[in-house]
Amino acid sequence: MTPPRFRPKTSSPGSSGFRAIADEVGAKVMFDAAHQCGFIAGRAWKNPLAEGAHFMTMSTYKSLGGPAGGLIVTNDAESAEKLDAIAYPGMTANFDAGKTAALAISLADWISHGEAYAQEMIATAKAFAETLSEAGLPVFAGDSGFTASHQFAVEAARFGGGQTAARKLERGGFLACGIGLPVSAVAGDNNGLRIGTPELVRFGVDRNNVREIASLCARVLMSNAPETLAGETAALRARYQTLHYVNV
Structure with missing residues (x-):
C-alpha cells in the first residue's frame, strides 16, 4: 500500500465515510454541528458520533435554542481526556455559572x-x-x-x-x-x-x-x-x- 502523503491531526468531513481515511493516517474525525445540533438532539438527523465521528462541535443556541455558547462532545474516552486537558486550565480559567444553568434547563427541555x-x-x-x-x-x-x-x-x-x-x-x-x-x-x-x-x-x-x-x-x-x-x-x-x- 502506498504510504499516505498527509497525516492531519484532525479532519472535518461531511460524511461518515471519512472515518476509514482518518483511521488510516491516525487522525480524529470532527463533525461541526453548529446549525444541525437541534436536529441531532431531536433525532431528526443521524448522530455523527454513532456514524464514526470522534467528537462533535456545536452551538448551544441556533437550532438548539439555548444561551449563546458552544459545546464539544464525544463518546471517545481518549478524546475526552485530551479535550479536558486543553480546555482547562490551558484555555479557560473559569466559567459562567448562570449560562451553564440556563443551558442545563434548555437541555432538560430537549429531553422532554x-x-x-x-x-x-x-x-x-x-x-x-x-x-x-x-x-x-x-x-x-x-x-x-x-x-x-x-x-x-x-x-x-x-x-x-x-x-x-x-x-x-x-x-x-x-x-x-x-x-x-x-x-x-x-x-x-x-x-x-x-x-x-x-x-x-x-x-x-x-x-x-x-x-x-x-x-x-x-x-x-x-x-x-x-x-x-x-x-x-x-x-x-x-x-x-x-x-x-x-x-x-
Missing part, C-alpha cells in the same frame, strides 16, 4: 420536547419557503427541495442582494440576514437571503399558521414602502407571546 420541536422547525421552514415560492419569490432549492432543516434561502439578486433585502425586511418588522448561495454573484452584497424558524416555532408558530406570516413577509419584500407594513407585522407578532417546548 426535542423530537417534536425539531420536526416542527423543519415542517415550518418548508411551509414558509413554499408560501414565498407560491407568492412568486425565487426560493433557492436543492435536490431535496427548499430545505430539510430550520432555515432556507431566497435568491436575492432581484432585491439588490441579501443584506439589502434584509434591511428592507427590517423596515417592515422582520429579521433575516444575507447569505452566500451557489448562484450568480451580486456585486457588493450576498446573493442570498436567509430565513430561519427556531424562534418562530418556540413561540407557537407551526406549519399551518406560518403561512400567514410568510405571506406578509413576501408583501414586505415586494413593497416599495415596507415600513408601511410594520404595524401589521407587530400586530401579528403580538399574537405569539407564550414559549413552547419547555418544561413547566
Whole structure:
C-alpha cells in the first residue's frame, strides 16, 4: 500500500465515510454541528458520533435554542481526556455559572420536547419557503427541495442582494440576514437571503399558521414602502407571546 502523503491531526468531513481515511493516517474525525445540533438532539438527523465521528462541535443556541455558547462532545474516552486537558486550565480559567444553568434547563427541555420541536422547525421552514415560492419569490432549492432543516434561502439578486433585502425586511418588522448561495454573484452584497424558524416555532408558530406570516413577509419584500407594513407585522407578532417546548 502506498504510504499516505498527509497525516492531519484532525479532519472535518461531511460524511461518515471519512472515518476509514482518518483511521488510516491516525487522525480524529470532527463533525461541526453548529446549525444541525437541534436536529441531532431531536433525532431528526443521524448522530455523527454513532456514524464514526470522534467528537462533535456545536452551538448551544441556533437550532438548539439555548444561551449563546458552544459545546464539544464525544463518546471517545481518549478524546475526552485530551479535550479536558486543553480546555482547562490551558484555555479557560473559569466559567459562567448562570449560562451553564440556563443551558442545563434548555437541555432538560430537549429531553422532554426535542423530537417534536425539531420536526416542527423543519415542517415550518418548508411551509414558509413554499408560501414565498407560491407568492412568486425565487426560493433557492436543492435536490431535496427548499430545505430539510430550520432555515432556507431566497435568491436575492432581484432585491439588490441579501443584506439589502434584509434591511428592507427590517423596515417592515422582520429579521433575516444575507447569505452566500451557489448562484450568480451580486456585486457588493450576498446573493442570498436567509430565513430561519427556531424562534418562530418556540413561540407557537407551526406549519399551518406560518403561512400567514410568510405571506406578509413576501408583501414586505415586494413593497416599495415596507415600513408601511410594520404595524401589521407587530400586530401579528403580538399574537405569539407564550414559549413552547419547555418544561413547566
